[in-house]
Amino acid sequence: MTRKRQRMIFVVSGLAALGAATALVMFALSDNITFFRTPTEVVGGDVPPNNRNFRIGGLVESGSVVRHGADTIHFLVTDTRSSVKVTYTGLLPNLFKEGQGVVAEGRMGPDGVFVANQILAKHDETYMPKEVIDALKAEGQWKGQ
Secondary structure, three states: OOHHHHHHHHHHHHHHHHHHHHHHHHHHHHOOOOEEEOHHHHHOOOOOOOOOOEEEEEEEOOOOOEEEOOOEEEEEEEOOOOEEEEEEEOOOOOOOOOOOEEEEEEEEOOOOOEEEEEEEEOOOOOOOOHHHHHHHHHOOOOOOO
């Protein structure tokens, strides 16, 4: 084999290995990607396919929080246009309350209720998740700075 041919085989093999490694990393990361949706988008049917996890964000609608037992809670997430019923079993963040910003991660149940496996609440008076702010601004409902 000539030197030129050996070099060509080495370069092609290296590119193939790099491509395979990139494909494996992308495949592994695709399971960890969670999409963000507003309640209006969810009500309109814009949910990820194949029962994949996604995030829904907005405000906890006042008067909607209902507790069942010690650790199950039902509430509505709203973007002031539409609301989506959310159910969550587990410990809530201490700052979770009505009228506050919230992001819930989970899946849509067959009954149209969002089943959350994680709840994220704002952590001080000035913080709200960027996705929620952007969604409220897009809806013309943002009242912040």
